[in-house]
Amino acid sequence: MEGFIKFFGTGGARFVVSKQLRATGGLWFHYKDTNLYIDPGPGALVRINTSDEVFNPAHLDGIILTHKHVDHTNDVNVLIEAMTEGGFKKRGILFCPEDAIQEDPVVLKFARNYLDGIQFLKEKRYYILKDIPFTVPVRHIHPVETYGIIFDLNPRIGLLTDTRFFDTLPEHYRVDCLIVNVLRLKPVGQQYIIDHLSVQDFIEVVTEVKPEVAIMTHFGMNIIEEGPEMLAERLQKETGIRIIAAYDGMKWEF
Numbered sequence: 001m002e003g004f005i006k007f008f009g010t011g012g013a014r015f016v017v018s019k020q021l022r023a024t025g026g027l028w029f030h031y032k033d034t035n036l037y038i039d040p041g042p043g044a045l046v047r048i049n050t051s052d053e054v055f056n057p058a059h060l061d062g063i064i065l066t067h068k069h070v071d072h073t074n075d076v077n078v079l080i081e082a083m084t085e086g087g088f089k090k091r092g093i094l095f096c097p098e099d100a101i102q103e104d105p106v107v108l109k110f111a112r113n114y115l116d117g118i119q120f121l122k123e124k125r126y127y128i129l130k131d132i133p134f135t136v137p138v139r140h141i142h143p144v145e146t147y148g149i150i151f152d153l154n155p156r157i158g159l160l161t162d163t164r165f166f167d168t169l170p171e172h173y174r175v176d177c178l179i180v181n182v183l184r185l186k187p188v189g190q191q192y193i194i195d196h197l198s199v200q201d202f203i204e205v206v207t208e209v210k211p212e213v214a215i216m217t218h219f220g221m222n223i224i225e226e227g228p229e230m231l232a233e234r235l236q237k238e239t240g241i242r243i244i245a246a247y248d249g250m251k252w253e254f
């Protein structure tokens with residue numbers, strides 16, 4: 001095992017965030033000698049520091065923000081401070097959509113100065129952070145500029161972040177392991193929050209992509225009430241694809 005993903009949060013959307021029904025701290029991605037943090041939502045720094053296993057933000061090499069929504073970015077400034085040891089050690093690359101630091105920025109100017117650099121995520125571009133090469137397949141349909149990520153490793157790992165479903169979405173995420181933000185139980189129109197994937201959309205994606213394993217995360221209220229583990233079990237039977245419901249603190253090794 002050369003890599004792992006640690007789930008410091010598996011909750012998403014405003015009610016789950018407000019009540020912290022699930023943690024919303026995002027993901028720590030480790031591969032070989034590289035540490036990358038993805039979407040540090042509310043509570044990220046607390047979850048990192050209260051984890052049973054020691055995680056040191058000063059060992060991070062970079063941070064990805066898939067988009068600027070608060071459940072994905074709330075702790076980015078404190079995390080940059082922690083990564084750079086209070087700003088005294090310039091370090092790390094921030095990867096984010098341009099609108100995360102342009103209009104109504106979520107990354108404050110003082111924190112930007114602590115970084116080694118900022119790279120904007122753009123459709124079809126290729127990036128490399130030490131041992132971790134990754135690409136951005138397609139711009140998602142979401143109220144702000146939003147991108148999923150494909151980590152070009154062995155196995156290829158896709159992170160399908162917030163989006164409304166669209167027909168060509170599955171073909172952009174042909175990977176071995178697919179992590180999907182599945183926020184809603186029902187399709188658009190039957191629930192309050194739109195521009196997120198429903199369980200039905202998730203089924204459509206995984207049956208087309210056919211990954212070795214699909215991991216569901218970033219759950220909204222209705223999915224949490226339904227029980228993500230039971231749901232994953234049911235969907236696995238239905239699709240014949242291995243499906244895992246992520247839980248807070250889960251460490252998935254690859």
Ligand SMILES: [Zn+2]
Nearest residue numbers: 067069142162
């Ligand atoms: Zn969002």
